[in-house]
Amino acid sequence: MMADGTKGAPGPARRRARKTPRDLVRGTVAWLDDRLGFSALKPIIRKKEVPVHRHSFWYYLGGMALFLFILQVSTGVLLLFYYRPSSDGAYESVQFLMSNVRFGWLIRSIHSWGANLMIFMAFVHLFSVLILKAYRKPRELTWMSGALLFFVALGLGFTGYLLPWNTLAYFATRVGTEIPGVLPVVGPFARKVLRGGDDVTGATLTRFYALHVSVLPALAFILVSIHVLLVQKHGMSVPPDVEARGGPKRSMKFVPNFLMRDLVGWLAALAILASMAAFNPAHLGTKADTFAAAPAGIRPEWYFMFMFQTLKYLPAHILGVDGELVGIAAFGVAAAVLVLIPFLDRPRPEARPRRLWTWLAYGALLYIIVLTYLGYTMSPTS
Amino acid sequence: MSGQGLSRKRFIDWLLGTSAGGLLIAVLYPVSRYIVPPEIPETAVNSVVLKVRPEDVAPDSGEIFRFGSKPGILVRTASGDLRAFSAVCTHLGCTVQYRSDESDIWCACHNGHYDLNGRNIAGPPPRPLEEYAVNVRGDQIVVTRQS
Numbered sequence: 001m002m003a004d005g006t007k008g009a010p011g012p013a014r015r016r017a018r019k020t021p022r023d024l025v026r027g028t029v030a031w032l033d034d035r036l037g038f039s040a041l042k043p044i045i046r047k048k049e050v051p052v053h054r055h056s057f058w059y060y061l062g063g064m065a066l067f068l069f070i071l072q073v074s075t076g077v078l079l080l081f082y083y084r085p086s087s088d089g090a091y092e093s094v095q096f097l098m099s100n101v102r103f104g105w106l107i108r109s110i111h112s113w114g115a116n117l118m119i120f121m122a123f124v125h126l127f128s129v130l131i132l133k134a135y136r137k138p139r140e141l142t143w144m145s146g147a148l149l150f151f152v153a154l155g156l157g158f159t160g161y162l163l164p165w166n167t168l169a170y171f172a173t174r175v176g177t178e179i180p181g182v183l184p185v186v187g188p189f190a191r192k193v194l195r196g197g198d199d200v201t202g203a204t205l206t207r208f209y210a211l212h213v214s215v216l217p218a219l220a221f222i223l224v225s226i227h228v229l230l231v232q233k234h235g236m237s238v239p240p241d242v243e244a245r246g247g248p249k250r251s252m253k254f255v256p257n258f259l260m261r262d263l264v265g266w267l268a269a270l271a272i273l274a275s276m277a278a279f280n281p282a283h284l285g286t287k288a289d290t291f292a293a294a295p296a297g298i299r300p301e302w303y304f305m306f307m308f309q310t311l312k313y314l315p316a317h318i319l320g321v322d323g324e325l326v327g328i329a330a331f332g333v334a335a336a337v338l339v340l341i342p343f344l345d346r347p348r349p350e351a352r353p354r355r356l357w358t359w360l361a362y363g364a365l366l367y368i369i370v371l372t373y374l375g376y377t378m379s380p381t382s
Numbered sequence: 383m384s385g386q387g388l389s390r391k392r393f394i395d396w397l398l399g400t401s402a403g404g405l406l407i408a409v410l411y412p413v414s415r416y417i418v419p420p421e422i423p424e425t426a427v428n429s430v431v432l433k434v435r436p437e438d439v440a441p442d443s444g445e446i447f448r449f450g451s452k453p454g455i456l457v458r459t460a461s462g463d464l465r466a467f468s469a470v471c472t473h474l475g476c477t478v479q480y481r482s483d484e485s486d487i488w489c490a491c492h493n494g495h496y497d498l499n500g501r502n503i504a505g506p507p508p509r510p511l512e513e514y515a516v517n518v519r520g521d522q523i524v525v526t527r528q529s
Contacts, residue, residue, distance in 0.1 A: 078413065078416060078417070081416075081417065082419075100420045100422075101416060101419070101420055102412075102415040102416055102418070102420065103412035103413075103415050103416045104416060106412055106416075107412070107413075107416055267405070
């Protein structure tokens with residue numbers, strides 16, 4: 001019996017009432033699609049394919065670095081809830097976070113280990129792209145945005161290191177900010193701007209804080225957007241040796257096949273980070289004392305170690321110029337070369353691609369590994 | 383066979399779904415606990431010695447002092463009595479002040495008035511201000527929480 005006392009087949013009102021949750025979701029998606037037009041992306045996603053060949057493994061590292069960057073932003077935002085950027089409060093706020101805040105140790109340790117893993121991943125991604133020559137036409141800008149992104153990541157590492165305001169970070173920052181000071185003419189000014197004064201003080205801390213939580217992440221966001229858009233536009237690069245054998249034989253769909261493999265890697269990275277955080281939580285050390293002598297064994301983060309170690313080996317004067325200045329100029333030139341590689345490694349009309357740049361890349365990798373090893377194994381007093 | 387295939391698919395769906403749910407909980411639980419700030423045990427202050435000397439507090443005036451982590455207000459009435467109260471307005475927690483033109487304690491936030499015994503006499507405050515005991519020892523003013 002109907003409410004009005006009549007019998008009959010279910011009317012439109014009755015049929016509306018039978019909507020399942022799935023119908024509701026579909027309706028909402030259709031409503032949003034009418035307004036946002038995201039179904040236009042469907043053919044692009046369906047078309048996107050990843051070539052399968054013996055070097056395909058290296059395709060996963062960029063996505064991995066991106067995942068770690070997103071993880072850094074998320075844990076970084078959580079750290080901001082408790083962190084106080086002042087020389088009076090920074091150390092105490094991190095101490096409070098580590099000892100009183102529930103899971104504070106976990107969030108900070110994941111942020112700290114995640115930073116190391118992200119930079120490591122960026123290193124591996126950069127060298128794999130370099131050795132597989134993925135920067136060749138038309139991917140010059142993809143390479144350049146990636147190289148700049150790598151420098152931004154190093155900047156994030158350098159500025160973040162100071163924020164807990166502990167002894168190790170304080171002196172590492174004093175050394176690190178001294179480096180631009182040796183440049184002729186602009187050096188002292190650059191050092192003053194970087195430090196917010198003549199010395200590393202609370203003013204440096206607030207400056208580094210601003211760079212670490214706003215300027216550098218904003219830059220990274222812009223560069224990541226450009227980088228990912230360009231990867232999307234040009235697709236994955238096929239290495240020259242695969243191309244020489246007639247190109248890849250197979251390919252896989254980006255969605256879902258490649259993305260699912262990506263997800264497995266991301267989950268593994270998260271699990272590794274969580275266990276690193278649990279078994280070896282980030283240290284805090286002692287609070288920085290600006291009037292104390294630097295303790296022995298002051299050293300930068302591992303990714304700056306090869307430069308730090310190089311500067312130790314350089315003699316006081318090279319051809320009448322300060323040794324330090326020569327070293328810093330050399331690293332400056334190396335950084336510029338790195339960004340400009342797509343324009344320096346011009347393709348030759350002859351069949352075989354040039355090997356010079358591949359050997360240079362292997363040489364640079366070996367140099368970084370050896371100098372980093374020496375930095376960790378040499379006695380700090382020798 | 384198709385029935386078996388379906389059940390296997392459903393099993394895998396269930397496995398993936400619960401794993402994803404487990405991961406979500408493993409991430410959300412620490413984050414939600416982290417966001418809630420921990421309780422900081424307040425050092426219970428029961429007595430403070432004020433920095434001001436008794437003769438420096440003029441009749442018909444009042445001033446704010448620190449009572450632990452909260453503000454207190456010391457008032458000298460026109461007749462010369464010293465009194466102290468919590469300076470936290472019982473309405474919405476603003477800090478009150480002494481008004482010599484009305485000889486009462488006043489909260490500027492929502493125009494609440496208390497008399498010089500701390501009783502809420504006008505405006506929105508729902509309760510009187512907590513009163514502290516004031517003792518003068520030599521040239522020191524000691525304010526103590528009444529049990």
